[in-house]
Each structure stands twice: as structure tokens, then as C-alpha cells.
Amino acid sequence: MALDKNQIAKRIAQELKDGYYVNLGIGIPTLVANYVPEGIEVTLQSENGLLGIGPFPHPDKVDADLINAGKQTVTYVDGASFFDSATSFGMIRGGHIDLTILGAFEVSEEGDIASWKVPGKLVKGMGGAMDLVAAAKNIIVAMQHTNKGASKILKQCTLPLTGVKCVKKVVTDLAVLDITPQGFKLIERAPGVTVQEIIAATEGKLIVEGDIPEMNI
Amino acid sequence: MALDKNQIAKRIAQELKDGYYVNLGIGIPTLVANYVPEGIEVTLQSENGLLGIGPFPHPDKVDADLINAGKQTVTYVDGASFFDSATSFGMIRGGHIDLTILGAFEVSEEGDIASWKVPGKLVKGMGGAMDLVAAAKNIIVAMQHTNKGASKILKQCTLPLTGVKCVKKVVTDLAVLDITPQGFKLIERAPGVTVQEIIAATEGKLIVEGDIPEMNI
Amino acid sequence: MNKVVKNAEEAIKGISDNMTIMFGGFGLCGIPENVINILATTSIKGIICISNNCGVDDFGLGKLLKNKQIRKMIASYVGENSEFERQLLSGEIEVDLIPQGTLAERIRAGGAGIPAFYVPAGYGTEVAIGKEAREYNGKMHILEHGLTADYAVVKAWKGDTQGNLIYKYTASNFNNMMATAGKITIAEVEELVPAGSLDPNFIHTPGVFVQRIFQGVNYEKRIEQITVTKPN
Amino acid sequence: MNKVVKNAEEAIKGISDNMTIMFGGFGLCGIPENVINILATTSIKGIICISNNCGVDDFGLGKLLKNKQIRKMIASYVGENSEFERQLLSGEIEVDLIPQGTLAERIRAGGAGIPAFYVPAGYGTEVAIGKEAREYNGKMHILEHGLTADYAVVKAWKGDTQGNLIYKYTASNFNNMMATAGKITIAEVEELVPAGSLDPNFIHTPGVFVQRIFQGVNYEKRIEQITVTKPN
Numbered sequence: 027m028a029l030d031k032n033q034i035a036k037r038i039a040q041e042l043k044d045g046y047y048v049n050l051g052i053g054i055p056t057l058v059a060n061y062v063p064e065g066i067e068v069t070l071q072s073e074n075g076l077l078g079i080g081p082f083p084h085p086d087k088v089d090a091d092l093i094n095a096g097k098q099t100v101t102y103v104d105g106a107s108f109f110d111s112a113t114s115f116g117m118i119r120g121g122h123i124d125l126t127i128l129g130a131f132e133v134s135e136e137g138d139i140a141s142w143k144v145p146g147k148l149v150k151g152m153g154g155a156m157d158l159v160a161a162a163k164n165i166i167v168a169m170q171h172t173n174k175g176a177s178k179i180l181k182q183c184t185l186p187l188t189g190v191k192c193v194k195k196v197v198t199d200l201a202v203l204d205i206t207p208q209g210f211k212l213i214e215r216a217p218g219v220t221v222q223e224i225i226a227a228t229e230g231k232l233i234v235e236g237d238i239p240e241m242n243i
Numbered sequence: 244m245a246l247d248k249n250q251i252a253k254r255i256a257q258e259l260k261d262g263y264y265v266n267l268g269i270g271i272p273t274l275v276a277n278y279v280p281e282g283i284e285v286t287l288q289s290e291n292g293l294l295g296i297g298p299f300p301h302p303d304k305v306d307a308d309l310i311n312a313g314k315q316t317v318t319y320v321d322g323a324s325f326f327d328s329a330t331s332f333g334m335i336r337g338g339h340i341d342l343t344i345l346g347a348f349e350v351s352e353e354g355d356i357a358s359w360k361v362p363g364k365l366v367k368g369m370g371g372a373m374d375l376v377a378a379a380k381n382i383i384v385a386m387q388h389t390n391k392g393a394s395k396i397l398k399q400c401t402l403p404l405t406g407v408k409c410v411k412k413v414v415t416d417l418a419v420l421d422i423t424p425q426g427f428k429l430i431e432r433a434p435g436v437t438v439q440e441i442i443a444a445t446e447g448k449l450i451v452e453g454d455i456p457e458m459n460i
Numbered sequence: 461m462n463k464v465v466k467n468a469e470e471a472i473k474g475i476s477d478n479m480t481i482m483f484g485g486f487g488l489c490g491i492p493e494n495v496i497n498i499l500a501t502t503s504i505k506g507i508i509c510i511s512n513n514c515g516v517d518d519f520g521l522g523k524l525l526k527n528k529q530i531r532k533m534i535a536s537y538v539g540e541n542s543e544f545e546r547q548l549l550s551g552e553i554e555v556d557l558i559p560q561g562t563l564a565e566r567i568r569a570g571g572a573g574i575p576a577f578y579v580p581a582g583y584g585t586e587v588a589i590g591k592e593a594r595e596y597n598g599k600m601h602i603l604e605h606g607l608t609a610d611y612a613v614v615k616a617w618k619g620d621t622q623g624n625l626i627y628k629y630t631a632s633n634f635n636n637m638m639a640t641a642g643k644i645t646i647a648e649v650e651e652l653v654p655a656g657s658l659d660p661n662f663i664h665t666p667g668v669f670v671q672r673i674f675q676g677v678n679y680e681k682r683i684e685q686i687t688v689t690k691p692n
Numbered sequence: 693m694n695k696v697v698k699n700a701e702e703a704i705k706g707i708s709d710n711m712t713i714m715f716g717g718f719g720l721c722g723i724p725e726n727v728i729n730i731l732a733t734t735s736i737k738g739i740i741c742i743s744n745n746c747g748v749d750d751f752g753l754g755k756l757l758k759n760k761q762i763r764k765m766i767a768s769y770v771g772e773n774s775e776f777e778r779q780l781l782s783g784e785i786e787v788d789l790i791p792q793g794t795l796a797e798r799i800r801a802g803g804a805g806i807p808a809f810y811v812p813a814g815y816g817t818e819v820a821i822g823k824e825a826r827e828y829n830g831k832m833h834i835l836e837h838g839l840t841a842d843y844a845v846v847k848a849w850k851g852d853t854q855g856n857l858i859y860k861y862t863a864s865n866f867n868n869m870m871a872t873a874g875k876i877t878i879a880e881v882e883e884l885v886p887a888g889s890l891d892p893n894f895i896h897t898p899g900v901f902v903q904r905i906f907q908g909v910n911y912e913k914r915i916e917q918i919t920v921t922k923p924n
Binding site: 044117 | 693802804805806853856886892895898901
């Protein structure tokens with residue numbers, strides 16, 4: 027069965043390593059914070075100027091001056107620091123963030139990503155996404171595999187790009203895909219989802235080698 | 244009679260205006276701080292990261308972590324701030340400092356300045372001088388008019404340059420000179436020094452118009 | 461020299477039609493409410509507005525947007541501001557969307573006298589159209605330019621009479637760089653203190669960057685999304 | 693992940709011949725004495741050293757200079773260091789003299805992923821030889837490049853176990869940018885405190901930039917020029 031948002035987040039959380047500094051985008055990526063594996067310490071960066079995001083505040087501790095990049099009220103952990111946006115993106119652009127997790131409208135087999143605009147219909151703006159995808163060492167995309175039956179895992183993106191040849195891994199409701207020089211490589215499938223279903227839902231080149239294990243959620 | 248260092252500093256201090264942010268170079272310029280006119284508030288910047296330099300400390304207040312760009316122990320005034328060197332030169336390069344006062348080996352009639360190197364003999368390094376002269380809105384040079392009889396107020400500098408077409412005014416032991424598109428313009432002479440003496444000591448083009456008043460030291 | 465002005469009305473003296481104005485803040489966090497509110501009561505129009513976001517429909521810069529006081533918006537995120545998206549899609553407003561980090565760096569560069577610099581963000585996207593591109597360290601970069609403004613309007617937590625500012629938590633965001641990039645920088649603060657009251661080791665914006673400062677009133681500090689942990 | 697190391701000896705693990713190393717400090721103010729002292733006891737040589745100054749004859753980086761451990765010096769000021777001037781004039785050491793503000797900005801740029809940028813400093817001087825020049829705002833600028841290092845060694849006043857640093861007075865200088873520009877950044881601090889002890893609003897160097905941290909010992913904190921006001 028296809029994963030729900032929390033399960034996608036849970037699967038992505040398995041990619042975290044001890045000591046990682048991680049930037050979480052808006053939406054599913056934010057949920058990853060809830061599933062950091064035991065015994066692993068990761069520090070969450072918010073590009074509006076916080077290193078060391080904590081959980082949402084108790085209702086009496088809500089502070090308008092303390093928000094994450096999704097404009098949600100948050101808290102901070104011991105050892106946190108606050109800084110301005112230039113410093114924050116210096117951190118990102120300079121390669122000091124180990125992992126970026128973000129959402130997307132489309133991803134291509136070359137690792138291109140589209141996430142900020144549907145011409146004539148919707149303009150959210152790129153926010154910090156273009157900076158993040160251009161600079162992070164490791165980028166994982168969290169997204170739905172299809173939209174109303176149409177694949178979002180493509181040969182080429184059809185929407186305006188956020189970045190080129192930058193995505194390393196995609197975790198969808200159906201599968202975990204690595205992006206390799208040869209195209210998408212199927213790594214794991216959602217519990218109960220068949221390889222055939224994933225092939226059918228994928229427009230881009232998909233490499234399937236040997237037995238594809240189910241995710242361990 | 245030719246001015247001494249303190250008198251040069253005193254004359255330069257007359258150029259200060261209320262509210263000015265000023266960077267003082269090593270040597271004579273540092274002495275300018277002692278002659279800020281009554282009723283005028285200026286804030287002194289030190290490019291190693293201090294805005295709001297105070298007087299030298301009392302002996303029991305000396306702190307190795309609190310120095311000026313000349314590596315002298317200093318204090319700070321109320322309303323001061325400390326910052327790193329990138330911020331400090333951002334302030335300078337961005338045009339936020341109203342006036343820079345610095346020393347020189349030579350100055351040319353076009354406003355070029357040489358102050359950091361005598362090839363084969365002496366290399367002090369440019370320190371922050373190149374950044375200061377390239378960026379400050381207003382640059383006054385404090386220097387001796389001659390060296391062992393040879394003019395240092397030249398048509399063209401003979402030593403490696405610190406900056407081109409940047410100096411606006413020169414105050415020497417003999418005279419105050421403005422740098423104009425037509426060359427050095429004699430503004431004032433040191434008490435007792437004749438116009439002829441200044442002409443004789445100046446190699447660069449010197450404009451003398453009308454009566455030249457004595458400095459009011 | 462006295463930098464302290466009485467209120468927002470006095471602070472905005474000199475702002476006129478068609479000026480470029482920077483406004484600090486990220487979403488509604490750390491926005492200069494007092495100055496925005498007073499500008500919304502004026503007939504000043506044709507503003508070229510540099511701000512990461514454009515407020516929400518009825519608060520922050522959204523007010524100036526609704527009044528059609530903004531001619532052009534330079535921002536990174538439209539987000540959930542439906543009036544902004546409507547004016548953008550209908551072409552009523554000119555919009556220059558810029559990657560957030562590039563926007564932040566362009567403002568810092570403007571304030572620091574750096575006219576241009578290379579960044580990787582946006583290469584291969586429509587952001588790069590018409591821009592010089594060059595490879596560094598095996599990666600393509602595009603040339604971006606420093607940004608300055610006629611006025612920069614920032615909001616700080618505390619400020620002193622010399623113009624020194626400190627920000628609270630994530631309310632620094634764009635304020636700290638914008639303060640350096642205005643020909644005239646107006647700072648509104650929640651608390652204005654005498655020079656010497658703030659620890660000089662921990663000043664976020666040195667006073668040299670600020671030309672006018674005042675203590676704001678009636679801060680609403682609206683929150684876009686209140687998210688909480690339920691107490692057990 | 694534990695960033696805390698026991699001492700300077702443990703901190704310099706991995707430093708070997710011919711590496712590029714940045715050292716914070718301005719003159720003798722804010723220099724990482726512990727790491728410099730331990731390096732002076734090793735046989736590590738061929739160092740490409742990035743530092744605003746090079747210490748004095750018998751203290752700070754002057755020690756490494758005297759030991760001939762430094763192959764190349766990238767700095768802005770030789771000043772009164774006679775051994776440095778002698779090695780420079782005799783050609784025993786390679787020296788790249790850079791305007792101080794350009795040096796500071798190149799290090800910041802290196803840490804912030806900006807490979808190149810334009811500045812006015814040095815245009816028309818020998819510093820500009822071989823560099824691209826371009827006019828912006830009616831003024832000539834030259835293209836300068838970001839600097840990074842294999843190791844950056846910085847000194848702070850206080851630090852916490854997460855690597856967050858704060859500096860005292862003018863001891864920030866080059867330390868704050870250099871911390872961002874090392875592939876590995878070593879911080880020595882006068883006082884090491886548990887995470888959570890420093891106010892997160894007033895961190896100068898966020899911990900993400902620091903890989904190793906330790907509390908230094910026996911700081912000499914030598915002063916180059918003691919200048920005092922005589923008490924009346």
C-alpha cells in the first residue's frame with residue numbers, strides 16, 4: 027500500500043546519520059524531525075536563521091519572534107544559535123549543511139527538480155529552495171510518485187526548474203529511488219507495492235536490478 | 244616654521260564635522276583623536292573591529308583583547324560595538340565611513356597615494372590602507388612635505404601605489420593642499436612658511452591663487 | 461548628531477513616490493509594523509519594494525499591496541498571500557523573484573560595497589536567463605549584483621541612541637543586512653535605550669548603519685501559523 | 693557526535709606537510725596560542741599559511757616562521773616582524789600580500805560558497821596585476837576569489853560543546869570568518885562550557901562551522917604596544 031506522509035518522513039529519517047546538520051523543507055520534510063532514530067543526534071537548520079530547531083512550543087511559550095522557515099512557531103534546543111539570513115545561506119551555500127530534504131512537483135532522471143511555479147496558475151516563489159538544491163552536499167526529495175495518475179518521476183521536468191542535476195535520492199509514497207548517471211535506480215518499494223506498479227508509475231528511466239526489498243517502516 | 248606632528252594632527256582635526264564616522268591610520272592620524280573640536284561628536288572606527296574607540300586605558304585596565312589597528316591598547320566609549328574584520332571592511336567598502344585620515348610616502352597631483360612598500364628595501368604590507376583609500380568618501384593624507392630635501396608631493400608617485408585618484412586633501416608640515424582636477428591647490432600655509440618655500444618643496448603642479456592664509460593652529 | 465526621532469511619522473520624512481525601499485522581516489516575523497502602518501496611511505506610491513515576502517492579505521506589506529502603493533516587488537516568496545499572487549498573475553504588479561539566499565547576499569553585498577559576485581543558486585533555471593555564467597570548482601555559477609535602496613526600514617528588539625541594534629531569535633533574518641544597504645536606514649525598536657546600555661560585544665547591527673531610530677508602539681506581532689505541542 | 697578534544701595535540705591530528713592552514717588573530721590579538729605552540733614543536737613543514745599578520749619574531753606565527761615551517765604566507769601586513777621582512781626580501785619565503793579587507797572578504801566568501809566577487813581595493817596597483825577588472829557605479833573593481841583551507845585554527849573567548857563561539861572585544865577579527873572557511877576548523881577557547889550555557893541570540897560563530905574544540909591553557913596574551921593614559 028502507498029505510504030502516507032508520515033511514513034514517507036519515517037523512511038527518510040533512516041537516512042540520517044549521527045552529527046548531521048539537516049535542513050528540512052516545508053511539508054513532509056518537516057515531519058522527518060519526528061522520526062529521528064534513537065541514539066542519533068542531528069541538528070536541524072532553518073534557513074530563516076536558526077540552527078538547532080526544537081519541538082513545537084507548549085501553548086504558553088509561543089513566540090512570534092521564534093519561527094521556522096514554514097512560518098510555524100517552534101522552540102530551540104540547547105546549543106542552538108540564531109543568525110541573519112546572509113549567514114544562514116552562507117552556511118548552506120558553503121556546504122556546511124550535510125543534508126537537505128525538500129518537496130517537489132517533479133523530479134527528472136538526471137536529478138533536476140521543479141518545485142516553485144506552475145506557469146499561469148501558481149507562483150509560490152522559490153524561497154530558499156534554489157539556494158539549497160544548488161549547494162547542499164546531499165539532497166533527498168520527499169514527494170508523491172504520481173499526481174492524478176500522471177507520473178511526477180520523469181525523463182525531463184515539464185515545469186520551471188528549481189535546480190539541475192542536484193537530487194541524489196527520492197522517497198515517494200511508492201518507492202525509494204537513487205538517482206544515478208544511468209537514471210532512477212529502484213532501491214526499495216513501499217510495503218505491498220509491486221515492482222510492476224512502480225514501473226507503471228514512473229515515466230523516467232527506471233533501473234530495476236535483482237530483488238527489490240520492501241521498506242522497513 | 245614647519246609644523247610638528249601634533250600640529251599637523253591639530254590642523255586635520257579642523258576638518259571633522261559633527262556626526263562623522265572616521266577611520267584614523269597609524270602614526271600622525273592617530274593623534275587627530277586628541278584634537279577633536281569642542282561641541283563636535285565624532286565616532287572613531289578601527290578596522291580590526293571596533294566602532295567607538297576611547298582614550299588609552301589606565302594602566303590597570305589594559306586588555307590584550309582590546310587594541311586598535313596600530314596594535315595599541317585602547318578603550319571603548321558608550322555606544323561602541325565590536326565586530327569581525329569582514330563586517331569592518333564591509334562598513335568601509337560600503338561607504339559608511341565619512342572620512343579616512345592616513346599617512347603616505349608620496350602623493351601625486353592626481354590624488355594617487357603610495358604608502359606600503361619601498362621595493363627591495365622595505366615591505367610593511369598594505370594592511371587596510373588599499374581598502375580604505377579605494378572606498379572612503381573623503382580621504383585626507385597626513386605627511387611630511389619633503390624627505391631629506393626631496394619633495395613627496397609629486398607629479399607622479401615613484402613608489403608602488405596604494406590607490407589611484409583617491410586623495411582629496413593633504414596636510415603636511417608646510418601646507419594644506421586640496422587635490423583638484425588641475426593639480427594641487429594651495430589652501431593654507433604653516434605659520435611663518437612662505438608661499439615660495441612651499442613652491443620650492445612641491446614637485447607636482449601647484450596652483451596658487453590670491454593670498455594664501457596661514458593655518459590657524 | 462541625534463539619530464532619535466519621535467515616531468514612525470517623523471521617521472519616514474523624505475520618502476516619496478517611486479523610491480526603492482527595503483523592508484526587513486521573514487513572513488510576519490520581525491517586520492517594521494509601525495513604519496508599514498504609517499506608510500499605508502500616506503499617498504506614497506510607485507514603491508519598488510525589496511522584502512523577502514509581502515506580508516499577508518491584511519497585515520504587513522500586504523496593506524501597501526492592497527492599496528496599490530507597490531509598483532514592483534523584489535522578493536523570494538509569494539507563499540500564501542493571495543492578493544500578491546493575484547496581482548502577479550494578472551500582471552498588475554511587476555515582480556522579480558529571487559532565490560532567498562541570493563537575495564540575502566545581494567543585500568549584504570550592496571551594504572558592503574561589493575557590486576557583483578558569483579553564486580551557484582539558480583543556474584540552469586529561469587533565474588539565470590540573461591546572466592553571465594562561469595564555472596568554478598567544477599560547478600556552474602551565475603553573476604549576481606549588490607542591492608541598495610533609498611531607504612531601508614528594519615525592526616529590532618532593542619536599540620540604543622547611537623543606532624546599535626540587537627534582534628531576538630529568528631527576527632534578525634533580513635533586518636541585519638538591510639540595515640547596511642539603505643542610503644537612509646530607519647530602525648524601529650521595541651525598546652530604545654541610552655548609548656552604553658547594550659553590551660558592545662553583542663551588537664548585531666553597529667550604529668554606523670542606522671540614520672534614524674525610534675521606539676515603536678502597539679506591536680501586534682501577528683503569527684502566521686501557531687503550531688504547538690500539547691502539554692501532557 | 694563529540695567535537696570536544698582534550699588539548700592542542702589532539703586537535704592538530706591530521707595536519708601534515710604542505711597543507712593550507714588559516715590562523716585567526718590580528719597582530720597578537722586573538723591568536724590560537726595553544727595550537728601554534730604545539731605546531732612549533734612538530735616537524736610539520738611546507739605550510740601555506742593564511743593569516744592577517746605573522747606574529748612577532750619570537751611569538752605567535754613568528755615561531756613557525758623562525759622554524760622555516762611556513763612555505764608561503766598569505767597576509768596583509770608584515771609590519772614590525774623583522775624575520776618575516778628578512779625572509780620576504782631575501783626570497784626565502786613566498787608571500788602573497790593582500791589588502792586586509794579583501795583578505796577578510798575572500799575568507800568570508802570561501803566559507804559562504806561564493807567563488808568570486810568584485811572589489812575596488814587595489815585597482816590600479818600591483819595587487820590588480822593579472823586580475824579581471826570591470827567598472828561598476830563609475831568606479832573600477834577587480835575580481836577576487838574565495839579562500840578556503842585544509843584547516844582553520846581559531847581562538848575564541850568562550851565556546852560550548854556544540855562548537856558555538858563568542859569573542860571578546862577586538863579579538864574576533866579574522867577568527868569569525870576563518871571558522872567558516874576550514875575544511876576542518878579547530879577552535880581553542882579560554883573557557884569551554886556545556887551546550888545551552890551561551891545565549892543563542894549572541895553566538896558569533898554557530899557551531900556548525902567548528903569540528904574540534906578544546907579549552908586552551910596558559911594563555912600568555914602578549915601585547916605588542918602597551919599604550920596607557922596616566923592617571924591624574
